[in-house]
Amino acid sequence: MDISITISGEAGQGVKTLGALVARVLFDRGYYVLQDESYHSRIRGGLDATTIRASDALHYAVQPLIDLFVPLASSVLPYHLAGNGHESEIGPSTRMLCDTKSGVDLPGATRIPATERAIALAGEARAANVFLFGAVCRMLGIPLEAAAAATRKVLPVRILEKNLPVLEEGYAQPVMETWSLPARKLSHHLLANASQSIGAAAIVAGVRFYSGYPMTPSSGIMNYLAAHAEQYGIVVEQAEDETSAANMAVGASYAGVRQMVSTSGGGFALMVEALSLAGMTETPIVIVDAQRPAPATGLPTRTEQGDLWFVLHAGHGDFVRYLCAPRTAEDAFTLTLKAYELSSKYQIPAVILSDQQLADTLVTVPRWELGEVHLDRHLAEPGSYHEPYQRYALTPSGVSPRLVPLQTDWPVIVDSDEHDEAGHLTEDLDNRERMVGKRIHRQRDLLSNMGDPLVLGNGPTLLVGWGSSFGALEELVLDHPADLRLVHFNEVWPLKTERLLAQMERARLVVAVEGNATAQFAQLIARETGKRIKHTVLRYDGRPMSAAYIEGKLHDLEVI
Amino acid sequence: MWKNGMDIAWCPGCGNFALLDTVNHLLETSEMPRNRFLYVSGIGQAAKLPHYLKGVNVFNGLHGRALPVAQAAKIANGDLTVVVHSGDGCNYGEGGNHLLAAMRRNVDITLIVHDNQIYGLTKGQASPTTSTGTTTVAQTLGVMLEPFSPLATAVALDCSFVARTFVGDPEHMATTMRAAIRHHGFSLVDVLQQCVTFNKVNTFDWYKERVQKLPEDYDPMDRQAAFAKALEWGDHIPIGVLYVHERPTYGDLHPALHDKPALWQSWTTDMAPYEALLDEMA
Ligand SMILES: Cc1ncc(C[n+]2csc(CCOP(=O)(O)OP(=O)(O)O)c2C)c(N)n1
Ligand code: SF4
Ligand SMILES: [Mg+2]
Numbered sequence A: 001m002d003i004s005i006t007i008s009g010e011a012g013q014g015v016k017t018l019g020a021l022v023a024r025v026l027f028d029r030g031y032y033v034l035q036d037e038s039y040h041s042r043i044r045g046g047l048d049a050t051t052i053r054a055s056d057a058l059h060y061a062v063q064p065l066i067d068l069f070v071p072l073a074s075s076v077l078p079y080h081l082a083g084n085g086h087e088s089e090i091g092p093s094t095r096m097l098c099d100t101k102s103g104v105d106l107p108g109a110t111r112i113p114a115t116e117r118a119i120a121l122a123g124e125a126r127a128a129n130v131f132l133f134g135a136v137c138r139m140l141g142i143p144l145e146a147a148a149a150a151t152r153k154v155l156p157v158r159i160l161e162k163n164l165p166v167l168e169e170g171y172a173q174p175v176m177e178t179w180s181l182p183a184r185k186l187s188h189h190l191l192a193n194a195s196q197s198i199g200a201a202a203i204v205a206g207v208r209f210y211s212g213y214p215m216t217p218s219s220g221i222m223n224y225l226a227a228h229a230e231q232y233g234i235v236v237e238q239a240e241d242e243t244s245a246a247n248m249a250v251g252a253s254y255a256g257v258r259q260m261v262s263t264s265g266g267g268f269a270l271m272v273e274a275l276s277l278a279g280m281t282e283t284p285i286v287i288v289d290a291q292r293p294a295p296a297t298g299l300p301t302r303t304e305q306g307d308l309w310f311v312l313h314a315g316h317g318d319f320v321r322y323l324c325a326p327r328t329a330e331d332a333f334t335l336t337l338k339a340y341e342l343s344s345k346y347q348i349p350a351v352i353l354s355d356q357q358l359a360d361t362l363v364t365v366p367r368w369e370l371g372e373v374h375l376d377r378h379l380a381e382p383g384s385y386h387e388p389y390q391r392y393a394l395t396p397s398g399v400s401p402r403l404v405p406l407q408t409d410w411p412v413i414v415d416s417d418e419h420d421e422a423g424h425l426t427e428d429l430d431n432r433e434r435m436v437g438k439r440i441h442r443q444r445d446l447l448s449n450m451g452d453p454l455v456l457g458n459g460p461t462l463l464v465g466w467g468s469s470f471g472a473l474e475e476l477v478l479d480h481p482a483d484l485r486l487v488h489f490n491e492v493w494p495l496k497t498e499r500l501l502a503q504m505e506r507a508r509l510v511v512a513v514e515g516n517a518t519a520q521f522a523q524l525i526a527r528e529t530g531k532r533i534k535h536t537v538l539r540y541d542g543r544p545m546s547a548a549y550i551e552g553k554l555h556d557l558e559v560i
Numbered sequence B: 001m002w003k004n005g006m007d008i009a010w011c012p013g014c015g016n017f018a019l020l021d022t023v024n025h026l027l028e029t030s031e032m033p034r035n036r037f038l039y040v041s042g043i044g045q046a047a048k049l050p051h052y053l054k055g056v057n058v059f060n061g062l063h064g065r066a067l068p069v070a071q072a073a074k075i076a077n078g079d080l081t082v083v084v085h086s087g088d089g090c091n092y093g094e095g096g097n098h099l100l101a102a103m104r105r106n107v108d109i110t111l112i113v114h115d116n117q118i119y120g121l122t123k124g125q126a127s128p129t130t131s132t133g134t135t136t137v138a139q140t141l142g143v144m145l146e147p148f149s150p151l152a153t154a155v156a157l158d159c160s161f162v163a164r165t166f167v168g169d170p171e172h173m174a175t176t177m178r179a180a181i182r183h184h185g186f187s188l189v190d191v192l193q194q195c196v197t198f199n200k201v202n203t204f205d206w207y208k209e210r211v212q213k214l215p216e217d218y219d220p221m222d223r224q225a226a227f228a229k230a231l232e233w234g235d236h237i238p239i240g241v242l243y244v245h246e247r248p249t250y251g252d253l254h255p256a257l258h259d260k261p262a263l264w265q266s267w268t269t270d271m272a273p274y275e276a277l278l279d280e281m282a
Helices: A015-028 A074-080 A114-122 A125-140 A144-154 A157-171 A194-204 A219-227 A242-254 A265-281 A308-313 A329-346 A356-360 A429-441 A443-447 A467-479 A498-506 A520-529 A547-556 B016-029 B046-052 B066-076 B088-094 B096-105 B150-156 B170-182 B204-210 B223-231 B272-279
Strands: A002-011 A032-039 A045-055 A068-071 A095-099 A110-112 A189-192 A207-212 A235-238 A258-263 A285-291 A322-324 A349-355 A362-366 A413-415 A454-457 A461-466 A484-489 A491-493 A509-514 A535-538 B037-041 B057-060 B081-087 B110-115 B161-166 B187-192 B211-213 B237-244
Touching: A002 A015, A002 A074, A015 A032, A015 A045, A015 A125, A015 A144, A015 A189, A032 A356, A045 A074, A068 A074, A068 A125, A095 A125, A110 A125, A114 A125, A114 A157, A125 A144, A125 A157, A144 A157, A189 A194, A194 A207, A194 A219, A194 A258, A194 A285, A194 A329, A194 A349, A194 A356, A194 B272, A207 A219, A207 A242, A207 B066, A219 A235, A219 A258, A219 A285, A219 A356, A235 B066, A242 A258, A242 A265, A242 A285, A242 B066, A242 B096, A258 A265, A265 A285, A265 A308, A265 A349, A265 A413, A285 A329, A285 A356, A308 A322, A308 A349, A308 A491, A308 A520, A322 A329, A329 A349, A329 A362, A329 A443, A349 A356, A349 A467, A356 A467, A429 A443, A454 A467, A461 A467, A461 A498, A461 A520, A467 A484, A467 A509, A467 A547, A484 A498, A491 A520, A498 A520, A509 A520, A535 A547, B016 B046, B016 B110, B016 B170, B037 B046, B037 B066, B046 B057, B046 B081, B046 B110, B057 B066, B066 B081, B066 B088, B066 B096, B081 B088, B088 B096, B088 B110, B088 B150, B110 B170, B150 B161, B150 B187, B150 B223, B150 B237, B161 B170, B170 B187, B170 B237, B204 B211, B223 B237
Parallel strands: A002 A068, A068 A095, A095 A110, A207 A235, A207 A258, A258 A285, A285 A349, A322 A349, A413 B057, A461 A484, A461 A509, A509 A535, B037 B057, B037 B081, B081 B110, B110 B187, B161 B187, B211 B237
Antiparallel strands: A002 A045, A032 A045, A032 A362, A189 A362, A322 A491, A454 A484, B161 B237
């Protein structure tokens, strides 16, 4: 069982509500649910589409062919039919359901009087979505009780009573019961996107200060923390700009609070000087870059993996950083915790490379075991430092015992200028050499904390990927295990290369698969290993990777 | 130049020395232990001041970015008394947007601007407060921009405490700076200071001849009067506390800060409270 349902309308037509209802009922019936969002950068009009993929196996990527299509307006059809260089999402097997009032005139579409009956029953045109939801459930072979239970969970209480009769009548429409989705058992699972899983992990990690500036697709994290601020005693501050947000991050961390900053590439550009400041002052900070197509303003609501090279090199001068790129919303939770741990342990900035696809795609994930979380701020214990205390005392590892103000009676002195062990500025050039060495030296220890990349499949063609492309790549490789093999990274700096090299050694052909135009990760591999990956599958049209997309490109390369 | 056993990177005759003496005097006469103070600065000649203090916490950050760091540090640890020392270029130029936001945000910190009306450290270019017409190495035709009025801007933004003082009157400087630090809210003190090397217009004597203390009966609660005073510049330059508006600070208004232990201390490794976050996603 693997079904994809797409709901598409103009922004403001209620795609979100209908999508949430469908995702909820399928999740509650025990299916693995994936729900992506595709929207234009405007609040009204434009395209607002969501695809819900439900199956009895876990998937992390959408697939382009729609099984059940619910267009809310005729204006959205061109986006889903062939054209504009992409293939049609609607095929001979696609079923279509629409409101008679929608103006959609597709042959074979089932038309039901959603708006008309919604107004008659609830006095409210917007209830049409609940009417459609009833009919969708009927087509999916889901019992009315299950549909009603999902409606109760998703709709606000104050409009619920009005909507239940609408649901029932929608359910009673003469639509064809095309599928059968019996209830399954799926306990101990959650439905989350990476904005939520990163936000939740940050709170678990002890974040009590967030500074940021709104920017799609990163704002979900800010909103998540703001929604939980009161409950967990978090200060969420919308700064005057990203420059301020990032400098606030350094200030808060210096003063002992775990912080979070989230932004997208354009905002990260303004944070670069603070990244360098964190490097120089050896202050742990964690920043999320939810990537979107760039340069400049780019495509605000679309996805890309195009900031790797930028984030890797951002900041003037030499300093150590940690970069991770979660594969999934589940992975994002674990890696966010790791980003805090490594950033505190090595007193370095950490950047989590997310993207619009991860940020906005709801996916079924196993519930995280909080009992396995171990937190450590890595603040110096009494007796672990020499007195008088010096913030930048030289040590064999390069990492100095870190105190924060008022943790002891010792003052804590830090400087963005080159400084001596005490933290005071100095232009002594021998000191300069010692301090650079101290700051850089820790990279070796940091590298020993990097996990190996994941390897899947046994085929002679090796696909190399990183970050959010995982779902699409995994699905493809599991479909062709004898032809394909995958090596996939979720920690991209410092780069651990042994396993990759071993896999490249065995491969007949190596193909880099990335969501950017210049194969940035392949370039990084070439730099670190001397091995160039000649073949690439690159996507930079703003859409997420899918198994079908990669498969098509591999056909062109004649490897499958 | 050597002073107090330290190699101080200021020119002999620089107004920063008098400022440093005053800060030391305030620390010596304060009933608070020194480690309760956090001195934050940006980059410039003025911004080096915290390095010349003893026993205090120091964050010498980036040019223009002292205020974001200082506000966040105060939010993170409300037990700290946070004072920013930096130049006119740093605060009115590079960090201008942060200054506007800081006045509105009203975090309880103090900003002392060493206003020498010039960029000292980079050797004499115009700052936002350099007078129109002044020629410099970069403004060879003379400054064409209207000077920035920090105090009028501050009154316009309802900044909680607005004052001006002059390095030539150490007592006035000490009184004004002490009042600013004690004030509950965001305080701005613009300190007129000579740069003997690069500002040949606004010299020590130039200031000395012009500064005038506010009259005894001046009411700093009167915003209109304060605005009028803030616009006075020329033959007479008012010094003193121009404007005070006691209003709730960021810390008073924020439920995570008000009547709570310092934020950095709310650290727990107990995972029980977080299960609720996961329950929400079930
Ligand atoms: C981002 C950045 N831009 C420029 C500089 C160079 N710079 C250092 S100090 C300064 C101006 C200093 O003027 P001011 O703040 O008035 O301090 P003063 O030296 O006069 O005390 C400039 C432009 C810098 N350090 N960082
Ligand atoms: S250049 Fe000007 S501000 Fe800088 S130390 Fe010399 S006199 Fe003072
Ligand atoms: Mg200056």
